[in-house]
Amino acid sequence: MKFGAVVSNAQRGLLERLKILEEVALEAERLELDAFFVTDHYMLPWSDETLEPWLFLSYLAAKTSGIRLGTCVTPIPFRPPGMLAKMVSTLDVLSGGRAILGVGMGWYTPEFEAYSCWDPNDVRFEKTKEALNLMLRLWTEDKVSLEGRYYRAKEAVLLPKPLQKPHPPLWFGGTGKKMLELAAEMGDGLICIGPRWVPTYVSSEDYGKIVDKVKRFRESRGKGGDFTFACIIAPHEDWREFVKEVESYKKSGMNYLILGIVRLREALGQLKMFKDEVVSTIA
Numbered sequence: 657m658k659f660g661a662v663v664s665n666a667q668r669g670l671l672e673r674l675k676i677l678e679e680v681a682l683e684a685e686r687l688e689l690d691a692f693f694v695t696d697h698y699m700l701p702w703s704d705e706t707l708e709p710w711l712f713l714s715y716l717a718a719k720t721s722g723i724r725l726g727t728c729v730t731p732i733p734f735r736p737p738g739m740l741a742k743m744v745s746t747l748d749v750l751s752g753g754r755a756i757l758g759v760g761m762g763w764y765t766p767e768f769e770a771y772s773c774w775d776p777n778d779v780r781f782e783k784t785k786e787a788l789n790l791m792l793r794l795w796t797e798d799k800v801s802l803e804g805r806y807y808r809a810k811e812a813v814l815l816p817k818p819l820q821k822p823h824p825p826l827w828f829g830g831t832g833k834k835m836l837e838l839a840a841e842m843g844d845g846l847i848c849i850g851p852r853w854v855p856t857y858v859s860s861e862d863y864g865k866i867v868d869k870v871k872r873f874r875e876s877r878g879k880g881g882d883f884t885f886a887c888i889i890a891p892h893e894d895w896r897e898f899v900k901e902v903e904s905y906k907k908s909g910m911n912y913l914i915l916g917i918v919r920l921r922e923a924l925g926q927l928k929m930f931k932d933e934v935v936s937t938i939a
Contacts, residue, residue: 657906657910657911657912657913657938657939658690658691658884658911658912658913659689659690659912659913659914659915659930659934659935659939660684660689660690660691660692660693660724660886660912660913660914660915661680661684661689661691661692661693661914661915661916661917661927661930662692662693662694662695662728662888662914662915662916662917663677663680663693663694663695663917663920663923664694664695664697664700665694665695665696665697665706665707665708665709665712666695666697666699666700666702666703666704666705666706667703667705667706667920668702668703668705669705670703670705670706670707671705673920676920676921676923676924677707677712677920678715678716678719679924680692680917680920680923680924680927681716681719681720681723682719682720683923683924683927683928684723684927685720685721685722685723687927687928687930687931687935688931689723689927689931689935690723690724690912691723691724691725691726691756691914692716692720692723692724692725692726693725693726693727693728693756693758693914694707694709694712694713694727694728695709695727695728695729696709696710696727696728696729696730696731696734696758696760697764697767698767698770698771699764699766699767699770699771700764700767701764709727709730710727710743710744710747713725713726713727713747713751713755714746714747714750714751717747717750717751717754718750720751721752722754723754724754724755724756725747725751725754725755725756726755726756726757726758726827727756727757727758728758728829728847728888728914729758729759729760729827729828729829729847730757730758730759730760731760731761731762731763731768732759732760732761732762732783732784732787732788733761733762733768733772733773733775733780733783733784733787734762734767734768734771734772735772736807737786737787737788737790737791737807738790738791738794738807738809738812738814740787740791741790741791741794741795741814742794742814744757744791744818744824745794745795745814745816745817745818745824748818748819748820748824749816749818749819752819753818753819753820755818755820755824756824756825756827757824757825757826757827758827758828758829758847759784759788759826759827759828759829759839759843760784760828760829760830761777761780761781761784761830761835762780781834781835781838782805782806783806783807784838785838786804786805786806786807787806787807788826788838788842790802790804790807790809791823792822792823792842794809794812794814795814795817795818795822795823795824796817796822796823798813799811799812799813800812800813800814825844825845825884826842826843826844826845827843827844827845827846827847827884827886828843828845828846828847829846829847829848829849831848831858831866833869836866836869836870836873837873839870839873840870840873840874840877840879841873841877841879843883844882844883844884845883845884845885845886845912846866846867846870846883846884846885846886847886847887847888847914848863848866848886848887848888849887849888850863850887850888850889850890850901850905850916851889851890851892851901852889852890852891852892852916852918853888853889853890853916853918858887860901860904860905860907860908861908863887863905863908863909863910864907864908864909867885867908867909867910868909870883870885871883884911884912885909885910885911885912886910886911886912886913886914887905887910887912887913887914888914888915888916889901889902889905889913889914889915889916890915890916890917890918891915891916891917891918891926891929891930895929895933895934896933898933898934899933899934899937899938902934902938903938906938913934913938915927915930915934
């Protein structure tokens, strides 16, 4: 088991919370968690006050030395994929090879309509697939040209390449059949949503079914190597019950627990309790 923590990059009263956001990341590293994640949004129903996540993670890269830094998750169709590939590569270089790209299709229509382009689900999926193929080529090939359905590149050169080889890990969000198949084909991990992070979440029983599906998809494609099965679970008021929940997800195949920090003012205390009551028990 490995352990990480995630906070939302959208916060009410964001300017007054900048210091605590930084302190949470530093505390996660001090407690020797494996990774620190942020969500990736420009606007959300509960707050339009957001930090650009890749700039924030690059800032944190200079403040930390060992903890991995990533997104839970990035809406791939939201940005031009060539530019996103450059941003992720830059973070990987500046951090010494610690970047993780969370992969999603996006879900909040208003932020797409404000900053990008909103499309139906099937189009956003196809854009995600085509964009990832372009990004992988940019990370691994000397010069890339593409005439795709949605994206184009002419003799694009991305240097320096990411430090992680062949590329920074791709951890997929989403539990639909197409996204699970894409995760099995192109991904290095899967991030599901567990209790209390959002109102609708995947139960431990359903999580086990998802894990089995991904494993079957990978086997059918001859995919070997390690694969991360992560889940975001927000704290329970009773830490003993929290441990029981974690154990149930672990039995269902979870090998990476991400603590979902909902109340930022309680974050430092929650991280300490998480380390003492959960990490020390489950690990």
